[in-house]
Amino acid sequence: MSQNIVLKKGLNIPITGKADLRVSKAILPGIVAVQPGEFKGLLPRLLVKEGDSVLCGSPVIADKKNADILLTSPVSGKVKEIVRGEKRKLLAVLIETDGEQTCAEFKLESAEKLDSDSIRKAILASGLWPMLIQRPYGVIADPAVKPRDIFCSAYATAPLAADVEFCFADKVKDIQTGVTALSKLTEGAVHISFGPGESALQRITGAEFHTFEGKHPAGNVGVQIASIRPIRKEDIVWTISLDGLAAIGHLFNTGKLCLRRRVAVGGPMVIEPSYVETIPGTPVSVLAPFYGGDAEGLRIISGDVLSGRNVGAEGYVGFFDNQITIMKEGTEREMFGWIRPIRYRQFSTDRCYFSWLMPWRRYDMDTNLHGGPRAFLMNDGYYSKVLPMDIYPIFLAKACLAGDIDKMEKFGIYEVLPEDLAVCEFVDPSKNNIQEMIADGIDLMIKEMA
Amino acid sequence: MNKIFEKGGKLYWLHSTADAFDTFLAVPGTVTRKGSHVRDAVDLKRIIIVALIAAVPAALFGMWNVGYQHQLATGGTGLHIIANWWYGFLRVLPLYIVAYVVGLAIEFGTAQIRGEEVNEGYLMTGFLIPLIVPIDTPLWMLALAVAFATIFGKEVFGGTGMNIWNPALLTRAFLFFSYPNNMSGSACWIKTKAGEQLVDGFTGATPLALDGAAQYSTSFWSEFIGTIPGSVGETSTLCILLGAILLIWTGVASWKIMLSSVAGALFVGFLGQIGGATAIPCWEQLILGGFAFGTVFMATDPVTSAQTECGKWIYGFLIGAICITVRLFNPGYAEGMMLAILLGNTFAPLIDHVVVTLHINRKFKAA
Numbered sequence A: 001m002s003q004n005i006v007l008k009k010g011l012n013i014p015i016t017g018k019a020d021l022r023v024s025k026a027i028l029p030g031i032v033a034v035q036p037g038e039f040k041g042l043l044p045r046l047l048v049k050e051g052d053s054v055l056c057g058s059p060v061i062a063d064k065k066n067a068d069i070l071l072t073s074p075v076s077g078k079v080k081e082i083v084r085g086e087k088r089k090l091l092a093v094l095i096e097t098d099g100e101q102t103c104a105e106f107k108l109e110s111a112e113k114l115d116s117d118s119i120r121k122a123i124l125a126s127g128l129w130p131m132l133i134q135r136p137y138g139v140i141a142d143p144a145v146k147p148r149d150i151f152c153s154a155y156a157t158a159p160l161a162a163d164v165e166f167c168f169a170d171k172v173k174d175i176q177t178g179v180t181a182l183s184k185l186t187e188g189a190v191h192i193s194f195g196p197g198e199s200a201l202q203r204i205t206g207a208e209f210h211t212f213e214g215k216h217p218a219g220n221v222g223v224q225i226a227s228i229r230p231i232r233k234e235d236i237v238w239t240i241s242l243d244g245l246a247a248i249g250h251l252f253n254t255g256k257l258c259l260r261r262r263v264a265v266g267g268p269m270v271i272e273p274s275y276v277e278t279i280p281g282t283p284v285s286v287l288a289p290f291y292g293g294d295a296e297g298l299r300i301i302s303g304d305v306l307s308g309r310n311v312g313a314e315g316y317v318g319f320f321d322n323q324i325t326i327m328k329e330g331t332e333r334e335m336f337g338w339i340r341p342i343r344y345r346q347f348s349t350d351r352c353y354f355s356w357l358m359p360w361r362r363y364d365m366d367t368n369l370h371g372g373p374r375a376f377l378m379n380d381g382y383y384s385k386v387l388p389m390d391i392y393p394i395f396l397a398k399a400c401l402a403g404d405i406d407k408m409e410k411f412g413i414y415e416v417l418p419e420d421l422a423v424c425e426f427v428d429p430s431k432n433n434i435q436e437m438i439a440d441g442i443d444l445m446i447k448e449m450a
Numbered sequence B: 001m002n003k004i005f006e007k008g009g010k011l012y013w014l015h016s017t018a019d020a021f022d023t024f025l026a027v028p029g030t031v032t033r034k035g036s037h038v039r040d041a042v043d044l045k046r047i048i049i050v051a052l053i054a055a056v057p058a059a060l061f062g063m064w065n066v067g068y069q070h071q072l073a074t075g076g077t078g079l080h081i082i083a084n085w086w087y088g089f090l091r092v093l094p095l096y097i098v099a100y101v102v103g104l105a106i107e108f109g110t111a112q113i114r115g116e117e118v119n120e121g122y123l124m125t126g127f128l129i130p131l132i133v134p135i136d137t138p139l140w141m142l143a144l145a146v147a148f149a150t151i152f153g154k155e156v157f158g159g160t161g162m163n164i165w166n167p168a169l170l171t172r173a174f175l176f177f178s179y180p181n182n183m184s185g186s187a188c189w190i191k192t193k194a195g196e197q198l199v200d201g202f203t204g205a206t207p208l209a210l211d212g213a214a215q216y217s218t219s220f221w222s223e224f225i226g227t228i229p230g231s232v233g234e235t236s237t238l239c240i241l242l243g244a245i246l247l248i249w250t251g252v253a254s255w256k257i258m259l260s261s262v263a264g265a266l267f268v269g270f271l272g273q274i275g276g277a278t279a280i281p282c283w284e285q286l287i288l289g290g291f292a293f294g295t296v297f298m299a300t301d302p303v304t305s306a307q308t309e310c311g312k313w314i315y316g317f318l319i320g321a322i323c324i325t326v327r328l329f330n331p332g333y334a335e336g337m338m339l340a341i342l343l344g345n346t347f348a349p350l351i352d353h354v355v356v357t358l359h360i361n362r363k364f365k366a367a
Helices: A116-128 A164-182 A219-227 A242-254 A284-291 A380-384 A395-402 A404-410 A418-427 A434-449 B012-025 B046-072 B082-112 B123-134 B140-152 B167-178 B212-217 B220-225 B237-252 B255-275 B291-298 B309-329 B337-366
Strands: A004-006 A022-027 A031-034 A045-047 A059-063 A070-072 A077-084 A088-096 A133-135 A152-154 A188-193 A208-213 A236-239 A260-267 A274-278 A296-300 A323-328
Touching: A004 A219, A045 A088, A059 A088, A070 A116, A116 A164, A116 A242, A152 A164, A152 A219, A152 A242, A164 A188, A164 A242, A164 A260, A188 A219, A208 A219, A208 B237, A219 A236, A219 A418, A284 A296, A284 A323, A323 A380, A323 B291, A380 A395, A380 A418, A380 B309, A395 A404, A395 A418, A395 A434, A404 A434, A404 B337, A418 A434, B046 B082, B046 B123, B046 B237, B046 B291, B082 B123, B082 B140, B123 B140, B123 B167, B123 B291, B140 B167, B167 B291, B167 B337, B220 B237, B237 B291, B255 B291, B255 B309, B291 B309, B309 B337
Parallel strands: A004 A208, A022 A274, A152 A188, A152 A236, A188 A208, A260 A323
Antiparallel strands: A031 A088, A045 A059, A059 A070, A077 A088, A133 A236, A260 A274, A296 A323
């Protein structure tokens, strides 16, 4: 069964610096970081100490609540440092690579023959389980649950997102195995949503295909779920990225953990935007040639400009991310900015400016807030015109602000993650942090529903 | 910004004020800290200034009309564009000064108390207030009304964005109910200098306040262009339409509210016409009194109007319908637009509640 869904609402952020479809560098970093903070719902328990030798696939961190959920080392080498923050909070485990990439062997039969229990155990042992994200709430999937469906987006609409065909066309075999394995973990099906046009990934069998067409966030898996089969109270679905599917498939095909992926390095401040081949946990400092070496006044984001994390020049490529965006910190003040009739260099969706007349233009955006924080003033419709979901975004955000569980449920907190409302946050003339409001609301739900 | 305005500095009590002027001159250099790393270039300052520009034609014409009406009343003839405008400008200016000084003082003060930045919303409110009051309103009354509307209509709810009623209309409502003698009749719409004599038989009453045949003495064109007595900014439907075009073009105000308000007015006006309640054709209701100004600039206030797209249709229709109902069936009030909008504001949350609840029920039934 296949559906063709056209979403009219949305907004593509016209930012410069799209990565050319070529791999400019393959990186095996000297150090990688395993960062438990990236995983929502994980209470880390350290399994290694400084000086320990690890293989690619050796457990490094376990979850305190469920000891089966592991984070494993993506490289072979030695634990160099355990980085802790305030109150000894575990921030990262730094592993010095030995350059050999010796892998721990997982002896596995082919995914077709294995039953669901063995598949679950294999994914857990390899450290790939955290690739599975549960909705609602966006936490690591609970291995004890059989989800209604598993969703994966093969349609990238986020600003400067990595090209799906370029990154995954040669991983069809692994993704196929991943689909086969995961389809045994769900009551329903594995759903893959494509963008318009042909895709090499459409050769895959055993998954339900959907086609989406629209502006961002049409490529967000949350928006796709809402169009295919919305999440209601008591429903649990899982989502996974294509990188996750490929890694799980690779595990069953070869018995080895491999998190190598193509990462798009783009953004207005990038010299020759292109792709690198690397592993999550790579220090972004190895990307210094892309920004000329001096990170002063730059913001380095793991992920896209709407919902990525500001990792700074000392940070690391995120576990879930396959793009790095580099842009300028917008600390300069613009004289009479708001009153100028035309601000040619600035992008706005609002018709109070004129950039909507020039849809072909791309802008060197920076991180300036372009205004001061205010109470919500514009109507809900101002925001919902960029959100292709059947929810009232500002009613939901206000319910989250008020901490009203009943209203949050009604307004659709189960269906969204902060990233889905990122575009609403972008267009907000009151400069509210809508994603943070939703995230706080979700945290409250987790606390109250536990 | 200068250090003395920062926390611990000598002039910290002026922090919000200094910040307001500072950000007025240049977009602040603040960067995104949380959430989306890039933001749209638009901010509330821009949206408010566009709304304000939309009201400028009505304001300029209103000033000219003040002079023109004065000239008619004192027996002058001719258009005298500059002279009449200047006469009106000098009469309207004090109203503006009072509206802005009183309102902004309260706005700056409360922003400082709350430790927030000053919201731009009052720039629009202050621009509208002189346009919807009679030109002869005593300044102390206006000051009192502005203070009441700003404090009890807005700040007690938490400032711009949290208020239930449109503060500009609340100002007018306060004047209307507290000082009815100064707010209606035939004298208040004309500003005369001391010692001037009105010509015999001249009435400064608005067309709506006249009965029977007198209503017809004003032609369609004078009603449409606005050369009739009335509150400063509301007489010229033509200038208001110019503003409406800008508001709809930029999307600052909702065309749905405007359209449904017109539909509501036509509907009740038509019923009244065929039912024999009035002899005024229903379309003429649209160009009389404060209907056009209220529909374009007041009903569409995004804070106090219905929030949902579906709710906007109901909300607008309600305002248009109530306005004409008051005009036709209430002999006490010649004009119903102010009350219609305030009532619409009151009902807007209820309308939204019904719309949203129905939507949620439908959504969860389907699942």
